Structures are given as C-alpha cells and as structure tokens.
Amino acid sequence: MSDRRKFFNTAFKGLCLCAGGGFLATLALKADDKYYLRPPGGEDEERFLSECIRCGLCVKACPYDTLKLANLFDSAKNGTPFFEPRKTACELCEDIPCIRDCPTGALDKKYLKMDKGYAQLKMGIAVVDNANCIAHWGIQCDACYRACPLIDKALKVELKHNERTAKHVFMVPVVDNDICVGCGKCEKVCITEKPSIRVLPRDFVLGFAGNHYVKGWDKEDENRLKDINSKKKTDDKKAQDYLNEGGLL
Template identity: 50%
Template sequence: MAEMQNRNTRRDLLKNIFRGAGLLGLGGAVWGTAAEKLKASDIVLRPPGAILEEHFTKACIRCGICVEACPYNTLKLATVDGKAAVGTPYFEPRDIPCYMCTDVPCVPVCPSGALDPTELAGDDSGAVSSALDINKARMGVAVVDQEACVAYWGIQCDACYRACPLMGKAITLEFKRNERTGKHAFLEPVVHRDICTGCGLCQHACVTEKAAIFVLPRTIATGKVGEHYIKGWDKADEERLKNLKEEKAKKSSPEDVLNDWENLFDDD
C-alpha cells in the first residue's frame, strides 16, 4: 500500500513537472513571439543621436525624458498603436519635424545610452565633452517622389529647398531646360544623403497633398554598391585598389565544372 502511494506521488510529481514545463513553454512561446513582434519597428524615425535601430529597441528604457526635453513637441512616445516599439520615442515630420535645436536638449538627458551624444560630437574626436553638432544627426534621409513633385512637372516650387536648414547643401536645385515649353526651366530638388540629417523640415514644407519629399530611415532608403565597384575617375577611390587583397581563384574553373561528367547524372 505504501509502495502504491509512493508510486502515485512520483507519478503526480512527474505529471506536475511536465504540466509546469508545458505551461512554461506555452507562456514562453506566446510571450516570446509577442516580444519579437513588438520590438520590431521597421519604418520609424528616431530622435537625433539615436544608435542603430536594432540596438535602440534594446537600449531605450522607455522613460520619455527626451520627449519632455523637446521644446517643439516633435518627439512622441509610441503607444500600442504599432508605430514603433511601445514606449519608445519617434517623430512624424509631416506633423512636427525636428527643428534642429543647436543645443540638442533631447540627447544629453537620455539615461540609457539609446541616444548617444558621441554620435553628434562636434569636433570628430568622439569625446562626450565636446559640443554637440545637430548637423551630424542622421535621423533618416529625405527621398523625392519625382512623379508627385510639382517641380519635376515644371511648376516653380522650391519649398523643400528653402525649408532645409542646410539649404543648398542637403538639398540642391538642379536646373534643366523644359523642352515642353521651350522657354522655361525645371528646378529639380535633389537630396544629398551624406549631408541630409533627416530632420523632415522639407517634408513638413512640401506643398503637395501628400508630401512628395519624405524622410525614411537610412537603413531603408539607402542602397549599397559593394566593394568591387571602383570609381576610376576618382583618385581617392582608386587608392582602394592598392589596399585590396587579391582574392584567391576558386579551385574549380568554369571548364572544370563543364567537364565534370560525374555530377551530371543521378546516382541511381
């Protein structure tokens, strides 16, 4: 009888362990999936000085001190509406752009390191003590939809060009002859991504119904050519050739592959 009870207790114990492990697994799966989903926010603009998005969602402690430091109410804290990871700061330039305060009040108050003053260090030394340079911010990059931009239609508009705090540098106007009229010019806005901070003043100023120039996160809006293209007309870029390590030739040349009869047929 005692043995019987013992066995039952052991069975109950095992059952409970399995049940507990199962519940833990269930909870972990649901919660983990939710966390994975909730940490992701692809298209979101962060405050100046923000570290890379994949690190930012980890680092941000979701306190909103940057939001309170912003004098223009540009920064907002995400709620569960899915615009960004819940509780993290973001901004929507069409509503309120970043007005590029020269003292950058939002960055130094960040307690977590998600907004990193060294990203904006004025004298390139990377020292925290050096004055912050808001022009070093890389919140995103402006992109022009040429189909929706009236300047590309030939209508005179330089709203984005004039709104840009780095006028003539981040956005330039390219003059082109308007063949349709034969006597006018196109004044086409062109964004230079190495200078554009992503403040969104252009997007805010754009006259079209839905902005024809808009800021996207850099990871989304930028492409990459790859190391193997070299600008032959650019002395500095050609220097890279000298430092390039010669890649070892692969063992199998194209002829070898073509002459490899063995792999042409299935084993059976």
C-alpha cells in the same frame, strides 16, 4: 443553485478575457504599418532598442514637442520615442537636448562632442516623388528648399530643360544623401496634399554596392587595393589537363 451561479460567473469571466484579448489584438493589427523616424542619435535601430529603457526623458527634453512615445496604434515599438515629420519636424537644436538627457546612451552621444553635431545627424533621408512634385511639372515651388536648414548642401535646386515647351526650365529639388540629416522640415512644408518629398529611414533608401567595387577617385577607398596582388593567376596544368581530356572536342 450555487453551482449554476458559479458556472455563469466563470463563463462571464471567460467572455471578458476573450473580448479583452480580441480588443488588444485589434489594436495591434490597426497599428500603422508605416515607417517611423527615431530621435537624433537613434539611427542604429538594433542598438537603440537594446539600450532604450522607454523612460521618455528625450520626449520631455524636446522643446518643440517633436518627439512622442509610441502606443499600440503606432508602428514603432510601444513606449519608444519617434517622430512624424509631416506633423512636427525636428528643429535640429544646437545643444541636442534629447541626446543630452538620454540616461543610457540609446541616443548616441558622439554627436554632442562634434562641432555642429546637429548637422552630422543621420535620422533619415529625404526622397522626392518626381511624378507629383509640382516643381517637376514646371510650377515654381521651392518650399522644401527654403525650409532646409542645410540649404544648398543637403537640398539643392537644379535647372532642368523643359522639353514640353522648349522655352522654360524646371527648378527641381535634389537631395544629397550624404549630407541630408532627415530632420523632415522639407516634408513638413511640402504644399501638395500628400507630401511629394518624404523623409525615410536611411535603411529604406540606401543601397550597398559591396566590397568588390572601388571608387578610383576616392583615395581612402583606393587604399584597399594597396596590398592586393592584381596579377591574374592561371593554372597551366589545369588548362593542359583540359586539352588532353578532349575538352575542346
């Protein structure tokens, strides 16, 4: 009888472990496989993850409850801070308290030393969906433009000819990637059911032209050519050998 009871106890414990493991696996699979935005100063994901100790002090320091710590349902690593601009955007506090209270430097403190450091942040870049932004339909809407804290710099309105009517112009939002800080205020106020302007991590948006191209109008970039010999080098012997071997036949 004792052996039988022991067998059922062991079997029950095994079932509980399997059920618990399955539940945790389900939570992990259900976690949002979406992008997420880090707090100000946390744009370098690799460095951020190596230094963040999941203490939550940046979340506590945020006066607008923008930041939250990720759980198993979120795509960000469990316990790390992030924010969702459609729900709560970053208010770009002048003193950037989340960076100030970070004890490890996971949130880069260089922004605290800059003049108007909040305007130099690089949390993400706003991207406009031209197909669903109603301004591109000809309906006047400048909600995102008005909400931008760096209005006429990070987000501008440009006039575009309306070929359909030939009488009106489209007033469409245009983002300057170099200036946009990724606060998410534009996404927060977008009036379409799903936001037609979204803030994505910079790595999702920006390409890289490589070092082979030089911006001729940028003196700093053009300086890279200073010590380069641009004379074309030819190997006469190689050409002669090629001809002698009948390479043209």
